[in-house]
Amino acid sequence: MTNTYSRQSIDEDDIKVVCDALRGDILTGGSKVSEFEKALCDYTGAKFAVVMNSATAALHAGYLALGVQSGDEIITTPITFAATANTALMCGANVKFADVLGNGNIDPKSVEKLISPKTKVITPVDLGGFPVDMDALNLLAKSRGIKILDDASHALGSSINGKKVGSLADATVFSFHPIKPVTTLEGGALLTDDEEIATKARLIRSHGIIKKEAWNSDMISLGYNYRLSDVACALGTSQMKKLDKFIAKRDEIAKFYDAKFEKSPYLSTIKIPANVKSSHHLYPVLLFREFWCAKQDIYEELHAQNIGVQVHYKPTYQFSFYKNLYGEMSLPNVEDFYRAELSLPCHQLMSLEDANFVVEKLNEILAKFKGCKVI
């Protein structure tokens, strides 16, 4: 199965727990929510988890819980899904885009140049599951009172020096969209070790309303309905039991690709250092410069062979909405990464034969386009 770069895997256990949850009395707001939150804490080592109905909701709640308000600045990477920056705009903040490293993660040196007295939050993304260098970012942030909100939508199960993503930043966001490491259909979570952040995020998740006594409640802050149902949470808890198995399978595919592409005349891969474990949400390859002008043809030929490659990502600042807001901009490493990157199929329903098929077809197609034109 190679027709998509990533996908869910749902088994009979998952279906059974969802059916059981559907037959229950409480479909939302019940005990399955805290069970899923506990499973996330147990797995990552974070103290608090607040599940929500998307990572987008969790990012929005995360910025708000970290105190982001109108006029503040946040610094993030443009090599991400639009929601990373959008949710800061939703708080009235301004977004500063930093350049990236060769692995596609935010470059701490570029972040440093963008820091101003207005900087409230730095939002890195663990691209494809490769955890960002949190020590380098903490060095910039801590002394200045800046908070770090890690968009770890790709990185549930990733770790660095044995420490799991989820407790490395002030707050961390995961996505449970079907293509992400585990799924609750739609869904996301905010994890933190800080009780105050967790409490604020919980309030934002449910209208800012607290119960007092009997029918008497109070609304103490502006909130939303960002809740995740008990049915979805039952699926999430069931999926968590299989996360390590999913990652082991993706690791096997990734290692196969690594070996096959080691001496590739067409592309380079992103090396995962020995102290890092990646969830391998993506397997990005970086095409050599001579293929950049033919990337759309290469993409289309692969899709014609039923190989569902994708590009991660069109830089956020290239969207017309952002151009209207901030004008034209261009960051050199971001531009190069965008032109070089292609995400190959890498998921738990693939076999090594499938991976070999991808390698052979890709090599065949790239041989054809070699030396088209250097841009």
Ligand SMILES: *Cc1c(COP(=O)(O)O)cnc(C)c1O
């Ligand atoms: C998928 C994704 C999101 C949004 O996740 P949803 O759960 O669909 O809202 C945000 N950031 C990144 C980096 C993502 O990949």
